Amino acid sequence: MESILNDRPALRRQIGQVAEVAGYLWQKGWAERNGGNITLNITESVDDALRALPAISEPRPIGTTLPHLEGCWFYCKGTGKRMRDLAREPMACGSVIRILPGCTHYEIVADEPVAPTSELPAHLAVHDYLLAKGSPYRACLHTHPIELVALSHSPRWLEKDAATRMLWSMIPETRAFCPRGLGIVPYLMPSSQALAEATIRALDEDYDVVMWEKHGVLAVDTDILNAFDQVDVLNKAAQIYVSARNMGFEPDGMTDAQMTELRDAFGLPK
Ligand code: 13P
Numbered sequence: 001m002e003s004i005l006n007d008r009p010a011l012r013r014q015i016g017q018v019a020e021v022a023g024y025l026w027q028k029g030w031a032e033r034n035g036g037n038i039t040l041n042i043t044e045s046v047d048d049a050l051r052a053l054p055a056i057s058e059p060r061p062i063g064t065t066l067p068h069l070e071g072c073w074f075y076c077k078g079t080g081k082r083m084r085d086l087a088r089e090p091m092a093c094g095s096v097i098r099i100l101p102g103c104t105h106y107e108i109v110a111d112e113p114v115a116p117t118s119e120l121p122a123h124l125a126v127h128d129y130l131l132a133k134g135s136p137y138r139a140c141l142h143t144h145p146i147e148l149v150a151l152s153h154s155p156r157w158l159e160k161d162a163a164t165r166m167l168w169s170m171i172p173e174t175r176a177f178c179p180r181g182l183g184i185v186p187y188l189m190p191s192s193q194a195l196a197e198a199t200i201r202a203l204d205e206d207y208d209v210v211m212w213e214k215h216g217v218l219a220v221d222t223d224i225l226n227a228f229d230q231v232d233v234l235n236k237a238a239q240i241y242v243s244a245r246n247m248g249f250e251p252d253g254m255t256d257a258q259m260t261e262l263r264d265a266f267g268l269p270k
Pocket residue numbers: 034035036037077078079080081116117118119142190191
């Protein structure tokens with residue numbers, strides 16, 4: 001079948017990474033049914049031939065104006081599509097869209113007219129925010145990691161940085177590889193503009209991963225593998241906490257001094 005990935009090795013590699021991560025999300029049990037979504041800013045891989053392609057959808061409203069997305073292109077998981085299917089067929093379970101001049105509408109360009117994820121308002125707002133601040137991050141992942149979502153059901157872990165400190169203290173790798181911790185977004189309606197705006201506010205407090213209370217997490221990074229890794233190390237820490245509690249005790253956690261030592265040794269941002 002004719003695909004825009006044919007003869008575009010850079011784009012094929014990027015979408016291949018999305019498919020790889022989609023498989024991991026399913027294997028981990030974080031992607032029930034159509035749960036979770038991925039978007040990738042692929043603008044740097046777009047060539048003149050791609051730019052010349054006609055749209056395969058009518059212009060669709062973004063719901064707001066996102067001025068930093070002028071000229072941008074994205075790969076988006078399709079709404080209602082399953083990660084386990086996307087792992088095999090990323091271009092049948094997602095589509096490539098471009099933002100139209102004025103940044104109020106987008107249109108689908110390839111390969112098939114698959115409607116983008118219902119969380120597009122949050123994803124596009126995040127990409128707009130990242131570009132506005134000159135960030136090199138191009139990937140955005142939303143997923144439903146079991147133990148992290150479970151934590152968000154207790155007010156104890158919704159206090160600013162309470163979950164961050166506990167998770168960092170479970171194993172040194174979490175401190176090193178999710179060095180900005182876990183921001184908190186209070187419960188809001190999925191897919192809403194309010195959720196998009198609250199997500200930006202939380203990321204702007206200097207987090208790469210934020211918890212959508214009683215729903216899931218949203219993570220950003222340079223590419224989708226790195227975004228996945230940040231969620232994976234955080235959820236691993238949550239699993240260690242759960243294991244200790246299941247063994248009948250509250251885990252001690254590393255001390256503040258031990259975590260400060262790690263921060264200094266690794267040159268961590270916080
Ligand atoms: P979509 O199938 O629309 O991507 O929605 C999945 C989801 O997790 C919504 O929060």
